[in-house]
Amino acid sequence: MTTTSLLELRKFLAPESVFGAGASALAGRYVQNLGARRVLLVTDPSVRGLSWFEEILAGITAAGVHAELFFDIHPNPRDHEVMQGAETFRAKDCDAIVAVGGGSPMDCAKGIGIVVTNDCHVLDFEGVDNVQNPGPPLICVPTTAGSSADVSQFAIINDTARRVKIAIVSKAMVPDVALIDPLVTLTMQPDLTAHTGMDALTHAIEAYVSNAHGPTTDLFALQAIRLIARHLPLAITHPADAEARAGMMLGSMYAGLAFSNAILGAVHAMAHSLGGLMDLPHGQCNALLLDHVIDYNFDAAPDRYADIAVALGAALSPAASQDEKRQTVLRQVRALKAAVGVTGGLGALGVRPEHLDGLVAFALNDPCMVTNPKAPTANDIRAVYQHAL
Numbered sequence: 001m002t003t004t005s006l007l008e009l010r011k012f013l014a015p016e017s018v019f020g021a022g023a024s025a026l027a028g029r030y031v032q033n034l035g036a037r038r039v040l041l042v043t044d045p046s047v048r049g050l051s052w053f054e055e056i057l058a059g060i061t062a063a064g065v066h067a068e069l070f071f072d073i074h075p076n077p078r079d080h081e082v083m084q085g086a087e088t089f090r091a092k093d094c095d096a097i098v099a100v101g102g103g104s105p106m107d108c109a110k111g112i113g114i115v116v117t118n119d120c121h122v123l124d125f126e127g128v129d130n131v132q133n134p135g136p137p138l139i140c141v142p143t144t145a146g147s148s149a150d151v152s153q154f155a156i157i158n159d160t161a162r163r164v165k166i167a168i169v170s171k172a173m174v175p176d177v178a179l180i181d182p183l184v185t186l187t188m189q190p191d192l193t194a195h196t197g198m199d200a201l202t203h204a205i206e207a208y209v210s211n212a213h214g215p216t217t218d219l220f221a222l223q224a225i226r227l228i229a230r231h232l233p234l235a236i237t238h239p240a241d242a243e244a245r246a247g248m249m250l251g252s253m254y255a256g257l258a259f260s261n262a263i264l265g266a267v268h269a270m271a272h273s274l275g276g277l278m279d280l281p282h283g284q285c286n287a288l289l290l291d292h293v294i295d296y297n298f299d300a301a302p303d304r305y306a307d308i309a310v311a312l313g314a315a316l317s318p319a320a321s322q323d324e325k326r327q328t329v330l331r332q333v334r335a336l337k338a339a340v341g342v343t344g345g346l347g348a349l350g351v352r353p354e355h356l357d358g359l360v361a362f363a364l365n366d367p368c369m370v371t372n373p374k375a376p377t378a379n380d381i382r383a384v385y386q387h388a389l
């Protein structure tokens with residue numbers, strides 16, 4: 001990896017955000033501020049009936065705004081679900097969108113917005129800067145500490161015909177407002193907390209070693225790693241610990257700001273391939289791949305990986321050898337995985353050697369691979385998948 005100069009041009013995008021206990025209850029005030037009359041409320045069925053969700057709904061209604069619910073969404077949101085949401089938006093004469101949920105409802109909501117303003121298919125936007133007109137006003141209320149779709153310029157949609165996850169990357173995908181309320185994550189189950197938390201950690205690590213990193217993204221990435229290392233184990237052992245949940249939510253937000261601007265790397269390229277071809281859970285795939293990709297990438301950015309080891313809590317002398325740095329960062333990441341209960345390999349999720357040809361081909365073509373610190377060959381990617389089996 002070449003050393004970057006502070007003089008290099010770097011863009012940094014972030015939405016308006018409100019962080020803290022009770023932020024989700026501000027949804028009504030914000031839809032009113034944005035001049036909405038009828039909002040499409042994109043969510044998943046699991047949050048319905050929860051007290052804070054009913055509070056969001058009541059707040060929107062109290063603001064004199066009608067909420068049309070759309071919750072027909074799978075994890076790894078599908079292209080046809082986005083198109084169905086756009087149809088509902090038009091049929092119900094909506095003029096703004098509120099997304100409440102994890103990455104899937106938020107990505108689906110982003111897709112719905114640009115489909116309705118550009119009047120085309122969601123898959124037409126695949127790639128970087130392919131969105132002509134921004135969508136209608138969008139407010140995001142994240143309910144997991146992981147995806148950070150609420151602050152990022154990414155939306156990941158499942159192209160069901162090609163069985164591949166496509167990335168839409170555009171300034172137009174940054175929501176107007178993110179209402180980030182750690183209290184809505186108190187009811188997350190331990191495995192979801194672990195997988196989404198490891199997704200956030202992967203965002204921070206990949207952003208820190210990305211070819212497109214800069215001084216501002218570095219700041220957010222390193223602090224995200226410190227916060228996640230400190231708070232993720234506690235959020236799992238003590239799920240009702242609001243401070244631990246807040247630490248994770250803040251870590252996730254920082255990681256999101258870092259990766260939205262520095263982009264990602266091979267872990268995400270390979271996880272997107274697993275998600276598209278085999279419909280496997282995103283965070284868990286990242287968690288299972290992370291240390292194997294670090295081992296592969298290490299030579300391209302040894303000092304950056306040493307910084308990551310220290311941010312994860314290791315004591316590491318600047319005079320340490322390359323091998324000590326490599327072993328230390330791997331040990332720290334593997335210890336955190338073990339502490340949060342991420343064990344086993346991709347084989348336990350049903351990945352078999354005969355799947356590797358397809359997985360490798362899609363991973364190499366994923367836009368996240370462009371910013372990986374090392375340009376891998378097909379054999380390199382195959383070897384990493386094999387190690388992770």
Ligand SMILES: [Fe+2]
Nearest residue numbers: 147199203282
């Ligand atoms: Fe991710």
